[in-house]
Amino acid sequence: MLTVKLDSPAPEPRRRQKAKTRPDAAGSARANRRAMIGSIVVGSVIVHAIGLLLFGVWTVATYLNRPAARFEMKKVVKIPAKTPEHKMNVAKHEAMAPKPVLTEKLVSTRPVEFALPDLPEVNLDQMLPLDPSELISEQVAGIAGTGALGNGLGQGLSGGGGTGEGMSFFGIPAEGTRIVLLFDVSSSVVNAAAEAGVPLDRIKEETLKLIEGLGVNAQFSIIQFTQNFKPFGDELRPATDANKAAARDWVENEWVESGTMSGSGVVSNPRGLVTVLERAFAMRPDLIFLISDASFQWREGGGISDIPYDDLNALVRRLEDELSEKTPIQFIGFAPDDDDIKEWRRIVRRTGGDFREIKGEPRR
DSSP states (O other): OOOOOOOOOOOOOOOOOOOOOOOOHHHHHHHHHHHHHHHHHHHHHHHHHHHHHHHHHHHHHHHHTOOOOOOOOOOOOOOOOOOHHHHHHHHHHHHTSOOOOOOSSOOOSSOOSSOOOOOOOOOGGGTSOSOHHHHHHHHHHHHHGGGGOHHHHHHHHOOTTOOSSSOEETTEEOOOSEEEEEEEOSHHHHHHHHHTTOOHHHHHHHHHHHHHTOOTTOEEEEEEESSSEEESOSSOEEOOHHHHHHHHHHHHHHOOOSSOOOSTTOBOOTTTHHHHHHHHHHTOOSEEEEEEOSOOEEOTTSSOEEOOHHHHHHHHHHHHHTSSSOOOEEEEEESOOHHHHHHHHHHHHHTTOOEEEEOSOOOO
Protein backbone atom coordinates (compact mmCIF):
# COMPACT_ATOMS: atom_id res chain seq x y z
CA MET A 1 0.00 0.00 0.00
CA LEU A 2 0.99 3.28 -0.87
CA THR A 3 0.98 5.73 1.89
CA VAL A 4 0.50 9.26 1.01
CA LYS A 5 1.94 11.68 3.39
CA LEU A 6 0.07 14.81 3.34
CA ASP A 7 2.07 17.71 4.27
CA SER A 8 0.48 19.33 7.34
CA PRO A 9 0.74 23.04 7.70
CA ALA A 10 3.60 24.17 9.70
CA PRO A 11 2.66 25.44 13.13
CA GLU A 12 2.66 29.19 13.48
CA PRO A 13 5.34 30.56 15.58
CA ARG A 14 4.21 31.73 19.01
CA ARG A 15 3.97 35.43 19.49
CA ARG A 16 5.99 36.72 22.23
CA GLN A 17 3.81 38.29 24.92
CA LYS A 18 4.86 41.63 26.13
CA ALA A 19 6.11 41.45 29.56
CA LYS A 20 4.03 43.41 31.99
CA THR A 21 6.07 46.19 33.58
CA ARG A 22 5.70 46.51 37.26
CA PRO A 23 5.83 50.05 38.74
CA ASP A 24 8.96 50.72 40.58
CA ALA A 25 9.14 52.35 44.08
CA ALA A 26 9.77 55.92 42.82
CA GLY A 27 6.69 55.95 40.64
CA SER A 28 4.56 54.68 43.47
CA ALA A 29 5.77 57.47 45.73
CA ARG A 30 4.94 60.10 43.11
CA ALA A 31 1.47 58.75 42.69
CA ASN A 32 0.84 58.80 46.41
CA ARG A 33 2.10 62.41 46.62
CA ARG A 34 -0.21 63.52 43.85
CA ALA A 35 -3.16 61.87 45.53
CA MET A 36 -2.32 63.51 48.84
CA ILE A 37 -2.00 67.00 47.29
CA GLY A 38 -5.29 66.58 45.50
CA SER A 39 -7.06 65.56 48.70
CA ILE A 40 -5.56 68.55 50.57
CA VAL A 41 -6.72 71.01 47.88
CA VAL A 42 -10.20 69.52 47.82
CA GLY A 43 -10.40 69.62 51.63
CA SER A 44 -9.23 73.27 51.74
CA VAL A 45 -11.85 74.28 49.18
CA ILE A 46 -14.53 72.50 51.18
CA VAL A 47 -13.42 74.16 54.48
CA HIS A 48 -13.35 77.64 52.90
CA ALA A 49 -16.73 77.09 51.31
CA ILE A 50 -18.19 76.08 54.69
CA GLY A 51 -16.56 79.14 56.35
CA LEU A 52 -17.96 81.53 53.72
CA LEU A 53 -21.37 79.96 54.11
CA LEU A 54 -21.29 80.39 57.89
CA PHE A 55 -20.06 84.01 57.58
CA GLY A 56 -22.87 84.80 55.17
CA VAL A 57 -25.45 83.29 57.53
CA TRP A 58 -23.97 85.31 60.46
CA THR A 59 -24.00 88.56 58.42
CA VAL A 60 -27.64 88.09 57.41
CA ALA A 61 -28.63 87.23 60.99
CA THR A 62 -26.81 90.29 62.34
CA TYR A 63 -28.54 92.54 59.83
CA LEU A 64 -31.97 91.10 60.61
CA ASN A 65 -31.45 91.27 64.41
CA ARG A 66 -29.98 94.80 64.45
CA PRO A 67 -30.88 96.54 67.77
CA ALA A 68 -32.89 99.74 67.78
CA ALA A 69 -30.93 103.02 67.71
CA ARG A 70 -30.27 104.63 71.11
CA PHE A 71 -29.31 108.21 71.70
CA GLU A 72 -27.26 108.89 74.80
CA MET A 73 -26.08 112.23 76.20
CA LYS A 74 -23.00 112.04 78.34
CA LYS A 75 -22.27 114.70 80.88
CA VAL A 76 -19.01 116.51 80.20
CA VAL A 77 -17.21 117.55 83.35
CA LYS A 78 -15.23 120.75 82.91
CA ILE A 79 -12.89 122.15 85.49
CA PRO A 80 -13.23 125.96 85.58
CA ALA A 81 -10.13 127.98 84.96
CA LYS A 82 -8.44 129.58 87.91
CA THR A 83 -9.53 133.17 88.28
CA PRO A 84 -7.18 136.09 88.92
CA GLU A 85 -8.69 136.38 92.41
CA HIS A 86 -7.49 132.87 93.25
CA LYS A 87 -3.99 133.67 92.01
CA MET A 88 -3.91 136.84 94.08
CA ASN A 89 -4.98 134.93 97.19
CA VAL A 90 -2.33 132.26 96.59
CA ALA A 91 0.35 134.92 96.10
CA LYS A 92 -0.68 136.66 99.30
CA HIS A 93 -0.69 133.35 101.18
CA GLU A 94 2.80 132.53 99.93
CA ALA A 95 4.03 136.00 100.89
CA MET A 96 2.73 135.48 104.42
CA ALA A 97 4.39 132.08 104.90
CA PRO A 98 6.70 131.89 107.92
CA LYS A 99 10.26 132.92 107.22
CA PRO A 100 13.07 130.36 107.69
CA VAL A 101 14.68 130.32 111.09
CA LEU A 102 18.12 131.93 111.20
CA THR A 103 20.86 130.24 113.20
CA GLU A 104 23.10 132.57 115.14
CA LYS A 105 26.25 130.43 114.80
CA LEU A 106 27.90 128.21 112.26
CA VAL A 107 28.42 124.67 113.56
CA SER A 108 31.10 122.33 112.26
CA THR A 109 30.55 118.59 112.13
CA ARG A 110 34.21 117.82 112.81
CA PRO A 111 36.86 119.44 115.03
CA VAL A 112 39.20 121.98 113.49
CA GLU A 113 42.31 123.72 114.69
CA PHE A 114 40.64 127.11 114.82
CA ALA A 115 37.27 128.43 116.02
CA LEU A 116 34.97 130.61 113.91
CA PRO A 117 33.96 133.98 115.38
CA ASP A 118 30.39 134.54 116.56
CA LEU A 119 27.99 136.14 114.09
CA PRO A 120 26.67 139.60 114.89
CA GLU A 121 23.33 139.70 116.64
CA VAL A 122 20.36 140.49 114.41
CA ASN A 123 17.10 141.99 115.67
CA LEU A 124 14.64 139.37 114.48
CA ASP A 125 11.66 141.29 115.85
CA GLN A 126 11.88 143.63 112.88
CA MET A 127 11.87 140.73 110.40
CA LEU A 128 9.03 138.60 111.75
CA PRO A 129 5.52 139.66 112.90
CA LEU A 130 5.15 140.31 116.60
CA ASP A 131 1.86 138.44 116.80
CA PRO A 132 1.21 135.39 114.58
CA SER A 133 -2.54 136.00 114.93
CA GLU A 134 -2.13 139.09 112.77
CA LEU A 135 -1.09 136.90 109.85
CA ILE A 136 -4.05 134.57 110.33
CA SER A 137 -6.62 137.38 110.55
CA GLU A 138 -5.28 139.18 107.47
CA GLN A 139 -5.07 135.95 105.50
CA VAL A 140 -8.65 134.93 106.34
CA ALA A 141 -9.93 138.40 105.47
CA GLY A 142 -8.14 138.36 102.12
CA ILE A 143 -9.38 134.90 101.14
CA ALA A 144 -12.95 135.31 102.34
CA GLY A 145 -13.37 138.73 100.70
CA THR A 146 -16.18 141.09 101.45
CA GLY A 147 -18.62 138.41 102.58
CA ALA A 148 -16.69 137.67 105.81
CA LEU A 149 -15.61 141.10 107.00
CA GLY A 150 -17.98 140.94 109.94
CA ASN A 151 -19.35 143.64 112.15
CA GLY A 152 -16.16 145.70 112.20
CA LEU A 153 -16.70 147.01 108.68
CA GLY A 154 -20.44 146.53 108.83
CA GLN A 155 -21.11 149.36 111.27
CA GLY A 156 -18.85 151.77 109.46
CA LEU A 157 -20.09 150.91 105.93
CA SER A 158 -23.68 149.94 106.50
CA GLY A 159 -25.00 153.18 105.02
CA GLY A 160 -28.39 154.62 105.73
CA GLY A 161 -30.77 152.04 107.05
CA GLY A 162 -28.23 149.21 106.70
CA THR A 163 -28.22 146.05 108.69
CA GLY A 164 -24.83 146.69 110.29
CA GLU A 165 -23.46 143.32 109.09
CA GLY A 166 -21.12 143.27 106.10
CA MET A 167 -20.99 146.03 103.51
CA SER A 168 -23.94 147.78 101.95
CA PHE A 169 -24.73 150.64 99.63
CA PHE A 170 -27.66 152.80 100.77
CA GLY A 171 -28.81 149.90 102.93
CA ILE A 172 -28.61 147.24 100.20
CA PRO A 173 -26.06 144.48 101.02
CA ALA A 174 -23.08 144.44 98.66
CA GLU A 175 -22.66 140.68 98.34
CA GLY A 176 -20.24 140.31 95.47
CA THR A 177 -16.61 140.53 94.44
CA ARG A 178 -17.11 141.96 90.91
CA ILE A 179 -19.14 145.13 91.35
CA VAL A 180 -20.19 147.79 88.83
CA LEU A 181 -21.75 151.10 89.97
CA LEU A 182 -24.01 152.87 87.45
CA PHE A 183 -24.92 156.49 88.29
CA ASP A 184 -27.56 158.43 86.39
CA VAL A 185 -26.38 162.05 86.80
CA SER A 186 -28.94 163.72 84.54
CA SER A 187 -30.66 166.90 85.71
CA SER A 188 -33.87 165.01 86.57
CA VAL A 189 -31.94 162.73 88.92
CA VAL A 190 -30.15 165.66 90.55
CA ASN A 191 -33.52 167.30 91.24
CA ALA A 192 -35.12 164.03 92.42
CA ALA A 193 -32.23 163.37 94.80
CA ALA A 194 -32.59 166.87 96.23
CA GLU A 195 -36.33 166.31 96.74
CA ALA A 196 -35.57 163.02 98.51
CA GLY A 197 -33.21 164.85 100.85
CA VAL A 198 -30.10 163.08 99.57
CA PRO A 199 -27.53 165.55 98.24
CA LEU A 200 -24.91 164.52 95.71
CA ASP A 201 -22.25 164.72 98.41
CA ARG A 202 -24.06 161.91 100.25
CA ILE A 203 -24.01 159.75 97.09
CA LYS A 204 -20.29 160.36 96.66
CA GLU A 205 -19.72 159.54 100.33
CA GLU A 206 -21.56 156.22 100.06
CA THR A 207 -19.64 155.40 96.88
CA LEU A 208 -16.27 156.01 98.50
CA LYS A 209 -17.24 153.96 101.56
CA LEU A 210 -18.18 151.01 99.40
CA ILE A 211 -14.93 151.18 97.42
CA GLU A 212 -12.81 151.51 100.57
CA GLY A 213 -14.44 148.43 102.09
CA LEU A 214 -13.74 146.10 99.15
CA GLY A 215 -11.44 143.17 99.88
CA VAL A 216 -8.17 142.47 98.11
CA ASN A 217 -9.84 139.84 95.90
CA ALA A 218 -12.63 142.20 94.75
CA GLN A 219 -12.85 144.14 91.50
CA PHE A 220 -14.94 147.19 90.65
CA SER A 221 -15.76 149.87 88.12
CA ILE A 222 -17.91 153.03 87.88
CA ILE A 223 -19.95 154.51 85.03
CA GLN A 224 -21.69 157.91 85.08
CA PHE A 225 -24.29 158.58 82.40
CA THR A 226 -26.98 160.92 81.18
CA GLN A 227 -27.55 160.18 77.51
CA ASN A 228 -23.79 160.02 77.07
CA PHE A 229 -21.60 158.21 79.60
CA LYS A 230 -18.17 158.43 81.23
CA PRO A 231 -16.56 155.20 82.57
CA PHE A 232 -13.89 154.91 85.23
CA GLY A 233 -12.39 152.16 83.07
CA ASP A 234 -13.27 149.79 80.27
CA GLU A 235 -12.69 146.77 82.53
CA LEU A 236 -13.03 145.86 86.18
CA ARG A 237 -10.05 146.92 88.29
CA PRO A 238 -8.69 145.00 91.27
CA ALA A 239 -9.39 146.69 94.60
CA THR A 240 -5.76 147.49 95.31
CA ASP A 241 -4.67 150.55 97.26
CA ALA A 242 -3.51 152.26 94.05
CA ASN A 243 -6.82 151.63 92.25
CA LYS A 244 -8.83 152.74 95.27
CA ALA A 245 -6.83 155.97 95.39
CA ALA A 246 -7.43 156.47 91.65
CA ALA A 247 -11.16 155.89 92.18
CA ARG A 248 -11.27 158.46 95.00
CA ASP A 249 -9.53 161.00 92.80
CA TRP A 250 -11.91 160.22 89.90
CA VAL A 251 -15.02 160.61 92.06
CA GLU A 252 -13.79 163.86 93.59
CA ASN A 253 -12.74 165.46 90.30
CA GLU A 254 -14.82 163.84 87.55
CA TRP A 255 -18.21 163.64 89.26
CA VAL A 256 -20.95 165.40 87.29
CA GLU A 257 -23.18 167.62 89.40
CA SER A 258 -24.63 169.97 86.76
CA GLY A 259 -26.89 167.42 85.06
CA THR A 260 -24.99 167.64 81.73
CA MET A 261 -21.96 165.65 80.63
CA SER A 262 -19.19 166.88 78.36
CA GLY A 263 -15.40 167.03 78.17
CA SER A 264 -12.68 164.42 77.97
CA GLY A 265 -13.54 160.79 78.55
CA VAL A 266 -17.24 161.26 77.63
CA VAL A 267 -18.63 158.74 75.11
CA SER A 268 -21.44 159.87 72.80
CA ASN A 269 -24.43 157.60 73.24
CA PRO A 270 -27.84 158.03 71.55
CA ARG A 271 -29.18 154.79 73.09
CA GLY A 272 -28.87 155.91 76.71
CA LEU A 273 -29.25 153.21 79.38
CA VAL A 274 -29.26 150.41 76.77
CA THR A 275 -25.61 150.98 75.84
CA VAL A 276 -24.64 151.56 79.49
CA LEU A 277 -26.09 148.18 80.55
CA GLU A 278 -24.35 146.47 77.63
CA ARG A 279 -21.02 147.96 78.71
CA ALA A 280 -21.64 146.96 82.35
CA PHE A 281 -22.54 143.32 81.54
CA ALA A 282 -19.53 143.06 79.20
CA MET A 283 -17.34 143.38 82.32
CA ARG A 284 -18.95 140.12 83.59
CA PRO A 285 -19.85 141.41 87.07
CA ASP A 286 -21.64 139.47 89.79
CA LEU A 287 -23.41 142.57 91.18
CA ILE A 288 -24.67 145.82 89.60
CA PHE A 289 -25.90 148.92 91.45
CA LEU A 290 -28.10 151.22 89.36
CA ILE A 291 -28.84 154.67 90.87
CA SER A 292 -31.44 156.79 89.05
CA ASP A 293 -34.96 158.22 89.18
CA ALA A 294 -36.18 155.20 87.11
CA SER A 295 -36.99 157.33 84.05
CA PHE A 296 -34.79 156.75 80.99
CA GLN A 297 -34.81 158.26 77.52
CA TRP A 298 -32.99 157.67 74.24
CA ARG A 299 -32.67 159.06 70.74
CA GLU A 300 -33.11 155.78 68.89
CA GLY A 301 -35.76 157.18 66.55
CA GLY A 302 -34.10 160.56 66.06
CA GLY A 303 -36.01 162.47 68.74
CA ILE A 304 -35.94 162.09 72.52
CA SER A 305 -38.43 159.50 73.81
CA ASP A 306 -38.82 157.12 76.75
CA ILE A 307 -37.18 153.72 76.36
CA PRO A 308 -40.00 151.13 76.05
CA TYR A 309 -40.08 148.68 78.93
CA ASP A 310 -40.52 145.80 76.49
CA ASP A 311 -37.13 146.69 75.02
CA LEU A 312 -35.58 146.93 78.50
CA ASN A 313 -37.00 143.53 79.48
CA ALA A 314 -35.66 141.92 76.32
CA LEU A 315 -32.29 143.61 76.82
CA VAL A 316 -31.83 142.35 80.38
CA ARG A 317 -32.85 138.81 79.41
CA ARG A 318 -30.40 138.76 76.52
CA LEU A 319 -27.54 140.08 78.65
CA GLU A 320 -28.26 137.54 81.38
CA ASP A 321 -28.22 134.67 78.88
CA GLU A 322 -24.67 135.65 77.87
CA LEU A 323 -23.42 135.09 81.43
CA SER A 324 -23.01 131.74 83.17
CA GLU A 325 -24.63 132.95 86.41
CA LYS A 326 -27.24 135.50 87.37
CA THR A 327 -26.10 139.05 87.95
CA PRO A 328 -28.41 140.83 90.41
CA ILE A 329 -29.29 144.43 89.57
CA GLN A 330 -29.85 146.43 92.75
CA PHE A 331 -31.88 149.52 91.82
CA ILE A 332 -31.84 152.62 94.05
CA GLY A 333 -34.52 155.04 92.90
CA PHE A 334 -34.81 158.69 93.98
CA ALA A 335 -38.48 159.79 94.06
CA PRO A 336 -39.57 157.52 91.14
CA ASP A 337 -43.07 157.44 89.65
CA ASP A 338 -45.39 154.60 90.61
CA ASP A 339 -45.50 153.17 87.07
CA ASP A 340 -41.70 153.16 86.85
CA ILE A 341 -41.45 151.45 90.25
CA LYS A 342 -43.78 148.67 89.12
CA GLU A 343 -41.92 148.00 85.87
CA TRP A 344 -38.40 148.18 87.30
CA ARG A 345 -39.27 146.09 90.34
CA ARG A 346 -40.38 143.32 88.00
CA ILE A 347 -37.17 143.57 85.93
CA VAL A 348 -34.66 143.59 88.80
CA ARG A 349 -36.38 140.87 90.82
CA ARG A 350 -36.06 138.51 87.86
CA THR A 351 -32.28 139.05 88.04
CA GLY A 352 -32.21 138.29 91.77
CA GLY A 353 -31.95 141.96 92.76
CA ASP A 354 -34.32 144.39 94.42
CA PHE A 355 -35.73 147.89 93.99
CA ARG A 356 -35.34 150.38 96.81
CA GLU A 357 -37.15 153.67 96.73
CA ILE A 358 -35.57 156.59 98.61
CA LYS A 359 -38.07 159.30 99.48
CA GLY A 360 -36.23 161.04 102.28
CA GLU A 361 -33.00 161.07 104.22
CA PRO A 362 -32.39 157.50 105.41
CA ARG A 363 -31.79 156.93 109.07
CA ARG A 364 -28.23 156.10 110.07
